[in-house]
Amino acid sequence: MVYSAPVSASATSVVLVLSSVLGVVLLGYQEGQWGAVGEVVMLEDRTGAFHINSSDPNQYPVFINGVDVGAVFSTVTASNAERCLKSCPAGQYVSQWCTEAEQNKCSSCPAFTSKLGTGLDTSCQPCVPTHCGQDTYMVPCTSDQTTENQCMPCPPGTYQDNAQHRETSCKSCTDCGEGEFLLSTNCTASNGPLCLPGGIRVLGADGCAEGQWRFSGSLLACETSTSHQNTYLEGGSFGSNTAFTAISRVQIAQGTYNFTCRVDDCCKISLAGPVSVSPISFGTSCTACASCATTTVQQELPSGEYLVQYYGQDVGSSSHYKFFFDRA
The missing domain is CATH 2.60.120 (Jelly Rolls)
Known part of the structure; x- marks a missing residue:
C-alpha cells in the first residue's frame, strides 16, 4: 500500500499514511497526521503538490502533475504513485514530471552543479566558487559527490589571462591565433605568448x-x-x-x-x-x-x-x- 486513508466521521479531514518504501516526506506532516479536505500539501523539497480535493469520505485523491496517485489504496493509484514519486539519484534532477503513461524523467546535472543524494529536486545547485581567476584553471565539482569547484594553478608552459572564467585547462604558451606567429615562448601564468600578425x-x-x-x-x-x-x-x-x-x-x-x-x-x-x-x-x-x-x-x-x-x-x-x- 502506498497511501491509506481511514474513513472519517466527517468529510472535513483526511489522514495521510506515508510509504516508508518511497521515503517521501510531506511538508509539515507526519505519518498518520490528519489534514483538511481541499488542502494543498507540498513535498518537503517543494517540488510537487498533493491536492486533497474530494468531499467523499471514502475517496481522497492525491495528484502530482495532474496524475491521481491516490490517498486511498487501489491498484491504479498505487501504480501512479510508483510512477509519479520516482526519485532521481544523486547527480540527477527531475527534469519532467510524470504523465498518465510515463514516470518522472531524470536528467544529469549541468556542468558546475551538483545534487547529493536521491530526491525529487527539480534543479541542481551551483557549485562554488562559481568562477576562477587569472593564473588558474577550474576542476569542476562531481555532480553526485561534491559541491565545490577547485581553482588550480596553471602548470608550467601554460597561462590563463581571463580574470573570471570556468576554463577547465590553461592555454599553451606556444599557441598563436590564425595568421600569427610566435616571437617568444616565454610567458607568465597570467600573460600569454607574444604572437605577431604575419610574424612582423x-x-x-x-x-x-x-x-x-x-x-x-x-x-x-x-x-x-x-x-x-x-x-x-x-x-x-x-x-x-x-x-x-x-x-x-x-x-x-x-x-x-x-x-x-x-x-x-x-x-x-x-x-x-x-x-x-x-x-x-x-x-x-x-x-x-x-x-x-x-x-x-x-x-x-x-x-x-x-x-x-x-x-x-x-x-x-x-x-x-x-x-x-x-x-x-
Missing part, C-alpha cells in the same frame, strides 16, 4: 612611432607604412646623385622571409639583431641601374628584435624606390 611588428626608431621608419639623408622624416605589416615604403624622386636610408626596429618571428627592393639605381636591405645579414646588396659600389629591376631574396631568420635598414642610392638624374618584406 615594426616598432619605430629614433623618435619615429610604431609602424614608422626614420629616413635620413635627402629624405629626412618619419614615414608611416600601412601595408605588408608596416614594412612597405615607396616613393618618387629623392634627388640626383644622392643616397638615403630608412631604419626601424622590427620584431620578427622565426621563419623564412621574402625581402624585396627596387631603386633607381641601387638598393640594399640589411638587418642587425640575433644575426646580422644583408639579404639584398649591390656590392661595394653602385653602378647605374644596378637595382632598376625588382629584386626578391629569401632569408631564414631566428626570432628576435632587429634593426632593419633600407638603403637607396641614385647615380643619375631620376630616381624611384620601393622596399618591403613578408613572411614566405
